[in-house]
Amino acid sequence: MNTHENVKTTSSLAQARALTLPPREAILQRAPSVKQFWHSNAKLLESAWQEWQKEESGSVFEPSIQLVDEQLSKAVEQAWQNPDQEVAVKNLWHEVAPGVFKAQFFNPARLEELRYYLDALAKTGIATRAPFGIVYNRRGAMLDPRSEGYLAAPGFQAFYNQLLDDYMRPIARLLMPEIHGFDSQTFGFSIEYQAGMDTSLQPHTDASAATLNININLPEEQYEGSEVDFYDPITKHVKRLRFEPGEAMLHRGSVPHAAQPITKGTRNNMVLWLYGEKMQIPVFNNVIEPKTAAERWAKPSNIKDKFAPF
Numbered sequence: 001m002n003t004h005e006n007v008k009t010t011s012s013l014a015q016a017r018a019l020t021l022p023p024r025e026a027i028l029q030r031a032p033s034v035k036q037f038w039h040s041n042a043k044l045l046e047s048a049w050q051e052w053q054k055e056e057s058g059s060v061f062e063p064s065i066q067l068v069d070e071q072l073s074k075a076v077e078q079a080w081q082n083p084d085q086e087v088a089v090k091n092l093w094h095e096v097a098p099g100v101f102k103a104q105f106f107n108p109a110r111l112e113e114l115r116y117y118l119d120a121l122a123k124t125g126i127a128t129r130a131p132f133g134i135v136y137n138r139r140g141a142m143l144d145p146r147s148e149g150y151l152a153a154p155g156f157q158a159f160y161n162q163l164l165d166d167y168m169r170p171i172a173r174l175l176m177p178e179i180h181g182f183d184s185q186t187f188g189f190s191i192e193y194q195a196g197m198d199t200s201l202q203p204h205t206d207a208s209a210a211t212l213n214i215n216i217n218l219p220e221e222q223y224e225g226s227e228v229d230f231y232d233p234i235t236k237h238v239k240r241l242r243f244e245p246g247e248a249m250l251h252r253g254s255v256p257h258a259a260q261p262i263t264k265g266t267r268n269n270m271v272l273w274l275y276g277e278k279m280q281i282p283v284f285n286n287v288i289e290p291k292t293a294a295e296r297w298a299k300p301s302n303i304k305d306k307f308a309p310f
């Protein structure tokens with residue numbers, strides 16, 4: 001006989017699995033009924049994810065920060081212990097276009113752990129919402145708690161928060177000092193590009209102060225096309241960049257960029273954003289107040305608000 005608590009939590013997963021998603025046309029039209037669907041089921045979905053995790057713990061290997069490239073994780077760990085050594089982190093990032101920095105972020109040999117886990121999440125039968133920003137996104141997911149229908153599995157959330165708090169924020173502050181102070185709020189989503197599905201993205205800027213775009217393709221997952229173009233608004237130069245498995249680009253949200261059509265294979269990525277309270281981002285030509293290394297390697301005390309870009 002189940003305890004009362006068990007009966008209650010077991011039913012969340014079953015209830016979540018029994019939900020009928022709004023029709024695809026309504027989703028694409030961003031109908032108010034779709035927003036209402038996610039809003040009214042938000043609590044149920046969160047408890048379903050918790051329940052799923054309880055049931056599955058042991059059988060599904062959770063992604064850990066050990067997936068991060070060893071050089072990067074060592075340098076970052078050192079910097080947390082002694083911020084004056086942050087230059088070792090900076091040296092691992094190369095400015096490949098104005099305001100765009102590239103580094104090896106995940107160890108490609110361990111990416112299958114993340115992908116295996118994400119596949120397991122996709123098979124739970126718990127509904128997730130794809131990013132509206134990607135025209136027809138059929139495969140991607142929302143990652144941040146501010147987004148309805150997000151991947152609320154506690155194991156995933158722990159990993160996501162570590163990526164943002166331990167890695168992205170201090171690194172972004174180090175490479176783009178003007179974003180410091182516009183970085184207490186987080187946002188994230190995943191994308192899967194595939195010919196015949198979501199194939200490209202029009203030129204745009206992000207509503208972020210900084211964007212970390214990490215390729216999570218497995219080494220054997222080849223693709224053609226799907227380069228990301230970054231535009232230099234001053235010189236009008238276009239830099240066409242290709243992502244290899246585990247590579248990341250960290251860029252100012254204000255740098256215009258576009259994804260070229262994918263012609264073969266798939267490209268999977270995880271996109272993380274930082275911005276300030278109420279979605280504030282740095283203003284062009286803002287006076288930059290100098291910060292210390294110790295201030296960069298610190299977690300913001302600001303409470304997260306609920307503003308979601310999409």
Ligand SMILES: O=C(O)CCC(=O)C(=O)O
Binds near residue numbers: 133191201228258269
């Ligand atoms: O395709 C990419 O890697 C870029 C995605 C992107 O720019 C976005 O989602 O805002």
Ligand SMILES: [Fe+2]
Binds near residue numbers: 204205206257
């Ligand atoms: Fe973007």
